[in-house]
Amino acid sequence: MLLELSQVSASYGSVPALGNVSITVGEGEAVGLLGANGAGKSTTLRAISGLVRLTSGTITFDGAKLAALPPHKITELGIAHVPEGRQVFPEMSVQENLEIGSYAPRAKAERARSLALVYAIFPRLAERRGQLAGTMSGGEQQMLAVGRGLMLKPRLLMLDEPSLGLAPVMTDVTFEKIQEIHKLGTAILLVEQNVSRALTLVERAYVLESGRVIMQGQSAELAGNKDVQTAYLGI
Amino acid sequence: MLETLAQAVINGLLIGGIYALVSIGVTLIFGVVKIVNFAQGEFVMIGMYLSFFLATQFAVDPVVSLVITMPVLFSVGVLIQHFLIRRVLGQNDMPQIFLTFALSLLLVNLALMLFSANYRTVHTWYSDEALHLGGLYIPLAKLFAFALAMVLSAALWAFLHTTDLGKAMRAAAQNREVAQLMGINPNRVFCVALGVALALAGAAGSLLMPFYPAYPLVGQVFVLMAFVAVVLGTLGNILGALVASLMMGVAESLGIQFIGADSGLIVVFLMLLLTLALRPSGLAGGRAR
Incomplete structure (x- = not known):
């Protein structure tokens, strides 16, 4: 595994933000981190980057433990x-x-x-x-x-809500570009509220709610899931 | 009348160059590290005493002694960031304010103890020389100081806009968190900011020495002007601080010439009050840099 989060918890002050989140991203893989506003998606990325300290759990990147590293050192790893x-x-x-x-x-x-x-x-x-x-x-x-x-x-490109605030046509362009970058072999971890759009790009995804992973699977599988459809796809 | 006016403007610009060196340092530290260095004037004072001793003990010309005072004060700046300021960053404003304020008091009183309150002057071959252009009188020592102040300001500008480290400093000033995501080590950038700012203060001290006396409280004269210039020129804006410093030098000089010898600071502070009332974010307005 390129990136592996194992039982990661984090909090802002006394407010818990992540609870036992475990996710993986393989070499060259595109993975989605989906869910509503406030589900902990951005916090997960911030924890990987070292901007948020973990209260428990481990994060490894290409075998190296990230937890003790400051953000600029984590960037240097790629x-x-x-x-x-x-x-x-x-x-x-x-x-x-x-x-x-x-x-x-x-x-x-x-x-x-x-x-x-x-x-x-x-x-x-x-x-x-x-x-x-x-x-x-x-x-x-x-x-x-x-x-x-x-x-x-980068060996891993993490994108936090790239469609946020963009017109639909700009969102399409942005996603095409991300697809293009992924095809060059860069692993992608994509955070999106726009679940249907994200599922067309990533191969696998995790669904977060209240700081926990409540569902995970292949994109096609999630897109066909009744709960995902009613909660996030408006079907 | 016109000649008197021109002379007053020239006098103001010449001393404004020194104000610029001090204010650029204050604004650089504020812009990058986000703290106000109340001790900036004391580093001008240290630069002056350093130049004074180099001149009296080793016969080094004060202007030439820049090549010593600047690296020495750069190192002092790095040490102060690494061992003092770093510890109070990320806390609330109070420890930060008191840290640099305490540093200022400490340095002034150390200077009083070590050097006494006496005025120390250095007399150089150009201390009493001047250029005469038409009816205008341009003292050489102040001309050297102004010219070198402008060269150093331009060098800082080039550093910030052409080198990776300079660009990293600007990036950290604009968005500290995202700068870290670029692989920039904030403490390293802050150390350089403090180092450069103190080196400029040291340079101001060396450049002042041929025409201005050194004494423990001398920094307060310049830091006061520097703070006004930093606010006038928009906090964190280097070009703004430079322009505002020159304007203030001119305003002070015009006040002295046309209103009265003690009116210089009154004019400067009137400018500050007017600016704060009409354009609270400074003359350059908007965002810093």
Whole structure:
């Protein structure tokens, strides 16, 4: 397994956020983390990135334990986290945002090649390379956030609600791009509220509710499940 | 009349360069580390005493002694971040405010104990020299100080915009959490921010030495101006701090020239009050950098 969470619990202060979450992502696999707002999906990603401390459980990445590492060390292992709400660096240009995405030593040497790849996947970013990131549209900022994650040459790309706040047509474009990146061999951990859309992209998924995994399975299996259909697909 | 005005503007710009070195340091620390360094003026004072002793003991020209004061104060900044500021980050504002305030008091009183309250001056070959352009009078020592202040500001700008470490500092200033997700070690970036800011304060001290006396409380003169410039120029905005420092130097000088010798600070603080009333986020407005 590339990534393995085993019985992970975490809390914000005294408020429990995750309870015994166990999930895995294989090498080159695309996995979904689905559920309603507040189910603990973002917290799971934040726990993997080291932004939230675990109260119990273990997280291993390619055999290495992550729990004791600070966030920047976890990034250096090749885990790119594209945060919720895009969070590009607003007062830096598009190109500077991408360059800083390859700040980690493992990515710095490959910067020119990564930049060419990102600009090939997102030609729009190449057109706007000199523009301040904060002045771009939401969809463009989302492309930049994903591109910035790619600059790390990640072994695992974690995406937190990439469709959030985007028009349906931009959501389609974003998901096509993610699919394209996945086909290049990058493992994906996708957090989405848009369950039906996510299930078309990922191979497997976990459904979270109140910080716990309540269901898991192959995408086709989940899409056909009565409970999932009524709770998340509006069928 | 026109000549008097031009002379006052020149005097203001020249001293404004020194204000800029101090205020850029304050705004850099605020922008990146998100703390207010009340002790910034004391590092100007330390830079002055360092230059004073290098000049009197080893006959090093104060301006040349930059090459010593800047690295020394850079190291001091790194140590202060690593051993003091790091421990209070992430807590509420009070420990942060009291930490740098206490540091300021400690340094002033240490200086009083070690060096006494006497004024210390260094006389160089250019201390009394001046350029005469038409009817205008430009003291060489202040011209050197201004020119080097501008060179150092430009160098900082280039560092922040062309190097990876500089870009990492800007990234951390704009979004600390996401900067960590880029693989940036926040403490490392904060150490560099403190180091650079203190190095600039040290440079200001060295540049002042040929025309300004060193004494334990000298930092307060400059830190006061620096804080006004930092607010005027929008907190965290380096270019804003630079421009505001020059404006304040000019405003102070015009006040002294046309209103009265003691009015300089009054004019500056009137500017501050007006700015806060009309544009509370500073002249540059909006977001920091």
